[in-house]
Amino acid sequence: MATTAASTKTKTTQIATTRVPTRSSRRDQIAGPVGMALIYTGLAGLALLTVFPFYYMLVTSTHRSVTILRIPPPLWFGDALVQNYLDLVDALPFWAALWNSFAIAASHTALVLFFCSLAGYAFAKFRFPGRGGLFAFLLATLMVPGSIGIIPSFVIMRYLGWIDTWYPLIVPGIANAFGIFWMRQYIDGAIPNDLMDAARIDGAHEFRIYWNIVLPVIAPALAALAILTFMGNWNSFQWPLLILKEEIKYTLPVALSTLRSLRGTEIGVQILGATGAIMPILIVFLLASRQFIAGITAGAVKGA
């Protein structure tokens, strides 16, 4: 690979001296000056369109329907935030839902980090019989469409007496194929075998090695997996909608979905509720967009 790249480069410089491209002085620019201006305008326009609904959300949550339904619609902040807030906490147990969403996502994430790193460590650092087959099976399960099993899963949960509890939202998926794959990839490259062998000679138990030696080293991979897992659980809708019955146990998306159906609910109140569900994750994203993006891409590209 390195030699190919090097020889390509030599070839490039040789040709460059003899045949200078006429369209542009910069060799890897994808268009001329006018083209570049158009491209930047297009990219900026698309970015604006992408971000606009978030801006609209923030603005609209500070207005009452009276001003929202004006022509032209408001594009600057109003003064009805407090009133919308009071209506929102009146229409649904907003803070309870926020806490439920947080508690469920946090406990699910903590368990995912533990079980996936444990299994990822085993796949990365042990050469045990059946390893290849077991890992291939694990990867294959990534391709099985999950929500197809929603009916039997519901029946199982009812059999276990777990309907209207948090267990169905926390327990399934705590040892999931994506997380194990992701941790295996990272641990494989991050921890030298010598380190573990030394600990074994000292008589350390395998679990102790995982806990004291492996876990501290893989913190970056754990952080990326934590972000992804937390976000997925926080935003999940179909499964909690089915499982949770009592309003006080609702997660935010489930609680918000009832707003859609309440006739005459102020638009600003609905949008303020949406803001409450979006902002916590969005703020973390704005603070740590690199970890977010790294976590998502690593799995998808390496999986291919």
Add this chain to the structure above:
Amino acid sequence: MATLTATQVRQQTRRTTWREIKNNRWAYVFISPFYLLYAIFGIFPLFYGLWLSFHTWDGISPMEWIGAENYTTLLTDDIWWKTIYNTIWLFFGATAPQLTIALILAFIINSAYIRGKDFFRAAYFMPIVASSVAVSLIFNSLFGLNYGMFNYALSYFGLEPIDWLGSRNWIKPSIALVTVWQWTGYTMVIYLAGLQSISPELYEAARVDGALTRHIFRHITLPLLRPVILFQVILSIIGAMQTFDIPVMLAGGTQSSSPGGTDRAGLVSMVLLYWTAFKYTQFGYAAAMAFVLFVLIVLFSFLYNRWQGGNPTD
């Protein structure tokens, strides 16, 4: 375990294997949670669902075996086929543009001399972190018939207002629009990661040889990105066939007794399945729907893989 030679392994395969298993017993303990949980919450539901689909069951009283009747009923169920049509429509109307736009954007942003890569990447990516229920509430307001932002924008250009969510013709494009908005940046970021593994020298060499941008895209980017695209399309097929959140929220809401909006034009298979099982309590019939959907997903993924995966053009 590392001290064993190949000959010894052959001589005492059985004893060695047993010793290997014993030496690595903790590895099996460490990986066992996945297999246990997947057996209970992954494999068992698939088979139990298949078994359910041959019964009529309201979820409470005893099940009754009816053979393939659920499937024969499904074959002539117009509403079911309508949801299949709507689901496939949304795949082509939302997923296909999303994959295409993402690819082009990734190609542009990946090329050198684009400044602010990180900014564009983060901006396009942002929608995927938002709850799709919350997103639906926002777009529900943007789509408003008389006072929505979109129709206001249309009137600005002298165009007639559109009944985005209320009319039979516009509900699917509206759902598609929200889906494209939410997923394009995500897909782009994945393509971008794939593109970064392509050596920049390849582009330079082609450029120096006088290749135009579209030639580079066609003959370098596309072939080299092929595995990533293939994987992404298959994941999208799996995802699109199970789409639920946005269609249910934009077309009728969760409390609706007859979801899908006007003329059920926004009704997708997963929503009908959910309603059939949990609102109309026809568990067996809904289980048959789930199994047909499962077979369709496997079939479409397989066909796409046969079509695109088997014969690389380069």
